[in-house]
């Protein structure tokens with residue numbers, strides 16, 4: 553394949569409800585889609601991060617420059633373009649995993665479409681539907697949180713994740729356990745909001761039988777996560793700390809992660825995400841698929857990944873209605889707490905022309921005429 557044209561479409565879609573985490577509050581999904589046209593087929597992808605570098609160091613405006621000036625020119629210069637060639641061609645550019653994932657995914661979509669193969673088949677999926685979890689943001693009160701959890705359980709979600717931060721942890725978890733019982737699959741996500749000095753406090757969560765506590769400490773501190781795991785019974789799960797399969801191997805080996813959240817965007821794309829799945833599975837460590845409030849363009853390939861055998865826990869792969877009144881693609885609808893794994897070629901979905909027109913704020917050609 554050869555790249556002929558790359559276009560970036562800046563989209564902004566309102567969220568049905570504000571989403572508050574320990575790092576900030578989001579009210580809309582404000583990002584860009586990448587549309588890559590090759591001589592064989594076209595591909596789509598979505599940049600997963602936000603306008604501000606609050607979850608990670610990457611952000612929308614920065615990624616646009618990195619793609620335009622450093623990543624796309626290297627990939628467009630390849631004599632024979634394949635998705636597997638994107639990471640080697642861009643390896644000299646330090647970091648920028650989310651921008652790299654956007655480019656690799658659009659190329660992979662085009663390549664698989666050219667072969668008529670679905671991403672799920674390509675990755676080695678073993679399920680045709682995956683159980684859906686839901687991530688519940690920090691609320692203004694415990695009653696408001698209980699209302700949200702009740703509504704999501706009523707919709708069929710199979711697992712609840714509560715966002716926590718200092719001052720919003722033991723009490724909301726206790727309230728959810730008391731109201732919905734010990735059988736509810738429940739986990740928490742701190743997004744790096746604590747320090748090792750909070751170990752005794754975090755140990756208070758042990759009595760609630762949580763599936764895991766996600767990324768409690770600083771993202772660049774595997775050592776502290778290992779020390780914390782020695783002091784708490786709740787399994788530590790890493791998200792922000794894991795940027796590649798080697799990180800996952802190291803975290804598992806040093807006892808810093810008993811569970812791994814796999815976000816393809818955070819690790820440079822689906823090929824590295826599969827390696828993390830493989831290395832975790834080799835160690836008997838369960839993985840699950842994270843989410844970054846993706847539109848259907850980012851959600852569809854995540855569902856393909858979540859259908860691999862080692863994805864033993866429900867992911868943050870919720871139905872489109874959990875995020876948007878109207879998505880940019882056909883919506884993903886929950887059936888009995890499950891979402892279907894897309895079967896069409898490539899990522900299995902495309903933007904709807906009319907929705908794309910209404911949600912697009914700006915378009916920019918990054919390569920070609």
Ligand code: NPG
Nearest residue numbers: 607687743842843844845846868870
């Ligand atoms: O359902 O997609 C979803 C959101 C899941 O909690 C979720 N994502 O820290 O994992 C996270 C968090 C997030 C949201 C991260 C937005 C970055 C941006």
